[in-house]
Amino acid sequence: MMRALWTSATGMAAQSLNVDVISNNIANVNTTGFKRGRANFQDLMYQQVKAPGAEASAAGTQLPTGVQVGLGVRTAGVDSIFTEGSFQQTDNPLDMNIQGRGFFQIQLPNGDTAYTRDGKFSVDANGQLVTQNGDIVQPGITMPADAQAIQVSPDGTVSAVQPGGVQTILGQIQIADFINPAGLTHLGSNLFQTSNASGEPVIGNPTENGLGAVGQGMLEMSNVSMVEEMVNLIAGQRAYEMNSKSIQAADEMLQTANNVRR
């Protein structure tokens, strides 16, 4: 049977995954701290029909080029692109962001540490700084009940102003950096976890050793660009269609062949 059928099938499968990734990006266009994904494709193996440089005749002449028939495409991986999203002013003192490299450290209920760029924090019943899911921000910071104002400096120091104008330092937020952030595993809920590909976290104080600065009253938006995603969606959909046309062409050719003998 014709190679074209399976070659085009790989093309359709790849473009379908491409559209899946784009859809997820579009769905998260308003998700704080979301990092867009990108599917990367590679061609599959080639069937060698004639090698270049092979003997062309008994006189010893050589073929200048060969014949190789490619067998389609495969998905090499889906990367997360860690470019910085734009920042949105919220004026909520517990909304934080990182300008530059780094991730907030979050303690999961099972004791593991997760990492996030989403700085939309709240205070729980015990006064602890937590994420929207109630997971504790590391290192733990506890707000006094009578705090009148909360201040976060660029180096991550959190202080509270208490009655009488007394300023108390509550702690310092530390952030983690990775040699390969794209290798982090997605946990959902804007959280990432270390993997063999990401490397070990390098933990430090904000603004030191190339780490970013912590900002207050602003949130990092999703880094999805709607226009780009729409263009990618169109390109992906059309590529899918073209591959389906190849299947149709192969099918029609086989049909013609079958009709030769009546």
Place this chain on the structure above:
Amino acid sequence: MQLGFFISGGAGQMAQNRLDTISNNLANVNTTGYMEDRSAFSSMFSSKVGREGAPDSTSAAYLSMNKQYISTQAGAIRETGSQFDFAIQGDAFFRVQMQDGSEALTRAGNFKLDAQGNLKTQGNQAILDQNGAPITLPLGEISVTDNGAISVNGQPVTQLGLSMVNDPRMLQKMEGVLLHTSATNIVPADDSIAVKHGALEQSNVNSVLEMASMISTMREYESMMKVIENYNQQVSQLNDRVGVVQA
């Protein structure tokens, strides 16, 4: 049997081969750095099929898949803004180290890092610098100049290795958007080559042209099949009528 059966059958087979190539190009229409395959056909005299040296005594000729070449035309460059995306402007290639230590070339600049900071292709092959050593980047913000020199946090670290080929016809494709050619065919890139950081070269497949050749291939195949049908009718008429004694 009539030679025509096999000549048109062979031509049909070549049309299938061509559709295979078109399908592969279309499957890779969104593959970064992919270069399209083109096929060229030639005729082969039927009298030459049997033995060499015999004179060409027939006008009938077989269609043969003569060669296939890679279109090295540059694809469109798309801005991505991603840290580890690189595109080459000019006829050069990135140097890639295969698992067996040999060197391959690629135009696909969608690189990634591993946990040790080694710069890798999407297929996990190491990217080489201009001296042929694998590139390892320290932690930090990277910036790249036009000639491919990479700095991390403002400190120069390494330079992307770029190669050109003397004869692009000798390039062979390998899985993973990689190209292979003999070491003697590879020369270091000259100054005309520029590297663009945060951009990727798209596949150079011209989808309109591919769709057009797909249609023409399909129709060619159909007409070949029609020829076979006609031969078939002829033979059946021959069998039916010749030698029939009319009463």
